[in-house]
Amino acid sequence: MKLRLAACCLAACLAWGTAAAAPGLPSKNVAWVAAAADADVDRAFARARAENKPVLLYWGATWCPPCNQLKATLFNRQEFALQAREFVAVHVDGDRPGAQKLGQRFGVSAYPTMVLFSPDAREITRLPGEAEPEQVLALLQQALAAGRPVKALVADASAGRPLSANEWRALAFYAWDVDDGRVVAPAERAALLAKLAAAAPAADDETATRLWLKALVADEGQGRVKADAALRERVRRVAADPALARRHADVFAGSAADLVRALAEGAPDKSPLVPVFDSALQRLAADATLSRADRLGALGSRVELARLGSPEDAVKVELPAALRQAVREQVARDDREISDGYERQAVITGGAYVLARAGLWDESDALLKANLAKSHSPYYLMSQLGGNARKLGRNDEALGWYRQAFEKSEGPATRLQWGGGYLAALVDLAPGDGARIESTAATLIDEAGRDAGAFQGRSVRSLQRVGAKLVAWNDGGRHAAAMKRLQARLDGVCRKARAADGARDTCRALLKPRTTG
Secondary structure, three states, X not given: OOOOOOOOOOOOOOOOEEOOOOOOOOOOOOOOEEOOOHHHHHHHHHHHHHHOOOEEEEEEOOOOHHHHHHHHHOOOOHHHHHHHHHOEEEEEEOOOOOHHHHHHHHOOOOOOEEEEEOOOOOEEEEEOOOOOHHHHHHHHHHXXXXXXXXXXXXXXXXXXXXXXXXXXXXXXXXXXHHOOOOOOOHHHHHHHHHHHHHHOOOOOHHHHHHHHHHHHHHHOOOOOOOOOHHHHHHHHHHHHOHHHHHHOHHHHHHHHHHHHHHHOOOOHHHOOHHHHHHHHHHXXXXXXXXXXXXXXXXXXXXXXXXXXXXXXXOOOOOOOXXXXXXXXXXXXXXXXHOOEHHHHHHHHHHHHHHHHHOOOHHHHHHHHHHHHHHOOOHHHHHHHHHXXXXXXXXXXXXXXXXXXXXXXOOXXXXXXXXXXXXXXXXXXXXXXXXXXHHHHHHHHHHHHHOOOOOOOHHHHHHHHHHHHHHHHHOHXXXXXXXXXXXXXXXXXXXXXXXXXXXXXXXXXOOOOOOOOO
């Protein structure tokens, strides 16, 4: 499992520790344009055309750890502020009314996503949120100077037409994991990356290697990227070379176990790549030139390598004592030293996850509980506490945390997402509690009725998951009376939903059993 800490909103942001930005904005050193409706973005593009400047659109949410990592390491930099003079910076907070419609318009769903557009609104590229700030700044400068749309670069590379070294670099660093089908369908991504890697200039070994690494990670064990001896040796050589591993630290620190699975000949935990990767990760975890989040990602990947011989969902795992101690010490040090609120949201949530994956459940819980009062988004930590309790079989405790997370959550899209998670847990863990399930579902329906963007983007996907859970709960008509009451409530919402953009039809389908065939 990839530990993405650098793959997530409140109108006003009360930061942990020292405030790093004006309320609601990603940073205070850039004149961000806050956008939540088509008119907002249209005005930004009109200004961009008038000034002949590109547009950088940042799509994020206050609670998401990778978004907070960007605020702590990229947006707050003076170099970024200087570059921002060359473009119109637009911030779309996924929880502002109407924002989910904008997300759908621009094909962005995962928090965070950064998209660079030309002044005439053609998409140029998507910047990698997990890459190091220096790499992102270099890519942004390159795209501002002479960037062609990535879609055109892919077409030329696929047709065998020549690309410049910078254009190949743009492909290697493109944010493929948040492409959302704009360049390639998700199911075809791994194959495309492998094709690009094979076509990359032999003289540019670093670019070809990055494309191969990303192809292997994107494959997700499906076998669409065939690993031969040459590819295994390429990856082994990079992991064994401290300088090369450092240049590809963002991939290694987040996806080492995925790479081993993709390259292993037989049982992954027996692969000769494991000790090579572990040594590389130890160096990265101790590398003070990396951010705390990236160092934690490297440590988390060491844990994932050590877990390769265990079931993915195993609660009790046998790890080397030295590795467990390293986890304890690094997480405690981060908790003690971090003063920036954004960095804390990014790193502490990741630290709690790594502790849990190391089997240190009590310490994971203690870390989360100690940070609840310090968080600008405590509901995110509450959800983690619920997840910990659920994995340990403490169902009542899990439901308590999920309920609190929903109650504390803020923002229309976030409330539908967190409420949907709470309802799903109720159906799974307490299916006989019909009154609580119906009450929670009714609350979500009512909130959807008050949100004009409820049937767009992430919000509609949250509602569709709620609908699917309720339909499964009612299998065989076991809860027909409750479903009838909920359907009547939903009908009132659907009558008020817009028909022109399909919202009304989407609403009406929420509680209908899906047909197959």
